[in-house]
Amino acid sequence: MTKATCESTRLIKRRNLKNDYYSFTFAPFSAAGRCRAGHFVHAKLPTGVVFFRRAFSVAAVDTDRREVELIMKVMGRGTRIMAGMRPGDPVNLLGPLGQPFKPPRKAERAILVAGGVGFPPLLFLAEQLMMRGHDPGRIVFLYGGRSGADIIERNRIRKLGVDLRIMTENGSLGRRGLVTDPLKAVVDGGVASRIYACGPEGMLKAVNDLAQNLGIPGQLSLEAPMPCGIGVCLGCVVPLTAGGHARVCCDGPVFEIGEVAL
Amino acid sequence: MTPDMKVTIAGVEFANPIMTASGCCGYGEELARLYPLSKLGALVTKSITLEPRLGHPPPRTAETASGMLNAIGLANVGIDAFIRDKAPFLARQKTRIIVNVAGATIDEYVEVSRRLNDVAALDMIELNISCPNVDQGGMEFGSDPQWTERVVAAVRKVFSRPLIVKLSPNVTRIADIATAAESAGADAFTVINSVVGTAVDIETRRPRLTYNKGGLTGPAIKPIALAMVDAVHSRCRLPIIGVGGISDWRDAVEFFLCGATAVQVGTALFVDPDAPLRIVRGLRDYLKRNKLTSINDLVGRLEKY
Numbered sequence: 278m279t280k281a282t283c284e285s286t287r288l289i290k291r292r293n294l295k296n297d298y299y300s301f302t303f304a305p306f307s308a309a310g311r312c313r314a315g316h317f318v319h320a321k322l323p324t325g326v327v328f329f330r331r332a333f334s335v336a337a338v339d340t341d342r343r344e345v346e347l348i349m350k351v352m353g354r355g356t357r358i359m360a361g362m363r364p365g366d367p368v369n370l371l372g373p374l375g376q377p378f379k380p381p382r383k384a385e386r387a388i389l390v391a392g393g394v395g396f397p398p399l400l401f402l403a404e405q406l407m408m409r410g411h412d413p414g415r416i417v418f419l420y421g422g423r424s425g426a427d428i429i430e431r432n433r434i435r436k437l438g439v440d441l442r443i444m445t446e447n448g449s450l451g452r453r454g455l456v457t458d459p460l461k462a463v464v465d466g467g468v469a470s471r472i473y474a475c476g477p478e479g480m481l482k483a484v485n486d487l488a489q490n491l492g493i494p495g496q497l498s499l500e501a502p503m504p505c506g507i508g509v510c511l512g513c514v515v516p517l518t519a520g521g522h523a524r525v526c527c528d529g530p531v532f533e534i535g536e537v538a539l
Numbered sequence: 540m541t542p543d544m545k546v547t548i549a550g551v552e553f554a555n556p557i558m559t560a561s562g563c564c565g566y567g568e569e570l571a572r573l574y575p576l577s578k579l580g581a582l583v584t585k586s587i588t589l590e591p592r593l594g595h596p597p598p599r600t601a602e603t604a605s606g607m608l609n610a611i612g613l614a615n616v617g618i619d620a621f622i623r624d625k626a627p628f629l630a631r632q633k634t635r636i637i638v639n640v641a642g643a644t645i646d647e648y649v650e651v652s653r654r655l656n657d658v659a660a661l662d663m664i665e666l667n668i669s670c671p672n673v674d675q676g677g678m679e680f681g682s683d684p685q686w687t688e689r690v691v692a693a694v695r696k697v698f699s700r701p702l703i704v705k706l707s708p709n710v711t712r713i714a715d716i717a718t719a720a721e722s723a724g725a726d727a728f729t730v731i732n733s734v735v736g737t738a739v740d741i742e743t744r745r746p747r748l749t750y751n752k753g754g755l756t757g758p759a760i761k762p763i764a765l766a767m768v769d770a771v772h773s774r775c776r777l778p779i780i781g782v783g784g785i786s787d788w789r790d791a792v793e794f795f796l797c798g799a800t801a802v803q804v805g806t807a808l809f810v811d812p813d814a815p816l817r818i819v820r821g822l823r824d825y826l827k828r829n830k831l832t833s834i835n836d837l838v839g840r841l842e843k844y
Contacts, residue, residue, distance in 0.1 A: 280572065281572070281573065283811075321810060325605070327602065328602050328603070328607065328810070329607070329809065330809075371812070502600070504602070504607060504809045506809075507570075507812060509563060509570065509809070509812075510563065511594065511614050512598075512600030513597070514594075514597050516596070522593060522594070527569070
C-alpha cells in the first residue's frame with residue numbers, strides 16, 4: 278500500500294465546470310506525485326458543520342507543482358461546503374488512500390466506463406495511460422450521464438486522442454441510452470480487452486455482470502461513505518462473492534470484476 | 540524541567556497517558572503505517588470474541604452532529620486468528636497492548652480471556668461488558684451489578700494479569716456497576732462505552748443503521764463521559780481510563796481533573812489519525828506552563844462548588 282500523508286494544504290483553484298460540478302486544485306500537497314488513478318484523498322473541511330472527512334477520487338495531479346485536482350458534484354452538506362470555498366482556504370488532506378487501478382498491458386485494449394460522478398478516476402486513468410505511452414487507439418472511453426448537463430471536461434478527454442463515446446439517457450448529448458449499452462459491441466472487437474468502471478451502483482452491477490458473462494477481466498471503483506478512510510472503523514464494508522466483507526477504503530475502492538457481491 | 544508523562548495503572552507503567560480506544564484502530568497495523576505506535580501510551584485492540592464475527596450488514600455507521608453512530612456488531616477475526624496473525628505484530632510494537640474482550644456468554648468471556656492469559660504480546664485485557672450493538676452479551680452484562688460481578692469474577696479466575704472493565708453509560712447508576720466490578724476483582728475501569736442512539740432517513744423512513752440503533756461517540760458524548768468519570772471516581776478507588784469525545788489536549792485535561800489517570804482517543808482517530816500525538820504534545824506544554832511535574836498532579840483535582 279502506498280504511504281499516505283496527512284497535510285494541511287490550500288485551495289488554489291476552483292472552477293465551476295457545469296451546473297453542480299466543480300473542479301478544485303489543492304497545493305502544495307507533498308504526496309501528489311504518489312497518487313495513481315483510483316487512489317482517493319480524504320479531505321477535512323475547515324468547518325464544524327460536517328464531522329467526518331470527505332473522500333474524493335483524485336482526478337489529476339501535477340507532480341512538479343505538488344498539485345492535486347479533485348472533481349465533484351454537489352450532492353450533500355460536505356460537497357456544498359466545498360463548493361462555497363474560495364482560493365486560499367485551508368483544507369487538510371490525507372492520502373493517497375486505497376488501492377489504485379492496475380493499468381492494462383500496452384497490447385491490451387482499455388475500455389473505460391464512466392457514469393456521472395464516477396468520471397474523475399477514469400479521467401486520471403486515461404491521462405496516466407497516455408503519459409505511459411499507451412496507444413490512444415487502444416483506449417475506449419465510454420462516458421454516460423442522465424443528460425448533457427452531467428457530461429463534463431469533454432475536451433480534456435478529446436485532447437488525449439482516445440475513442441470517446443458519449444451516452445445520455447435523454448439523448449441531449451451523444452447517443453441516447455445507457456453508458457453500458459455499447460459495451461458489448463466494443464468488447465466484441467476481437468482484441469484482448471480490460472474494463473475499468475466507476476459510477477452509480479446500478480451501472481457497476483451491469484458492467485460487472487456483462488464482463489463476467491463475456492469473460493472480460495477488469496476492475497470497478499466503488500463508492501461508500503467512509504468515516505476513517507484508512508481501514509480502522511469498518512464502516513465502509515461491502516460483501517464479497519467469496520463470503521465475508523471487504524473495506525472499500527483500503528481493500529478497495531478498486532476491486533476486480535466479480536469480486537464484490539453487487 | 541520536562542514534565543513526567545508516565546502514568547501507572549494496576550502496576551503497568553505507560554510512557555504517556557494517551558491510548559487509542561477499542562474499535563477505532565483495528566489491531567494496530569493501519570495506524571502503524573502512519574506513525575510509530577511507540578508514540579502511544581497504549582493501543583487497545585478491537586473487541587475479540589471466541590469465533591470470528593462478520594458484524595452487521597452495512598450501513599453500520601452514520602454521521603451525526605459532533606459525532607457518529609456505529610453498529611459494527613463486534614466484527615473481528617476471532618481469538619485463534621488474533622493469536623496467530625495479529626499478536627506477533629503487536630508484540631513487536633514498543634507500546635503497551637491492551638486486548639479488548641467480548642462475548643455472548645460468561646463462558647465465552649472466560650475462554651477468550653483464558654487463551655489470552657499466556658499471550659506475551661499483551662499487557663492487560665479490557666472487558667467489554669458494554670457494547671450496545673449485539674443481541675447477546677455486551678451491554679446486558681454491564682447494566683446489572685449482579686451480572687457484572689459474575690462475569691468479572693469468572694474472568695478474574697482465569698486471567699492473572701491486570702483486568703480492566705469497560706463500563707456502559709446506558710445505566711441508571713454507573714457507580715453501582717463499578718462497585719460490583721471492583722468487588723469481583725477488577726483492577727481498573729474504562730469509562731465510558733458508546734451511548735445508545737439512532738438516526739432516521741426521513742425519505743426512506745428507515746433507520747440509518749441496519750441494526751436500527753447504534754452507539755453514539757465523538758465530541759457529542761464528552762459531557763456525559765466526564766460526568767460518569769466523576770461519578771465513578773467519587774465512589775471507587777480503582778484507576779479510571781477516561782474515554783468519550785476526546786479530540787484535543789484540553790479535552791484530556793478535563794478528564795484528568797474529573798478523575799481519569801489515562802484517556803483513550805476513539806472517534807477522533809477517524810478524522811485525525813495523529814490526534815493522540817498532538818494531544819501528548821499539548822499536554823506536555825500544559826504541564827510545563829502550569830509548572831506541574833506529572834499527570835498525577837491533575838488526576839481528580841477538580842475543584843467542585
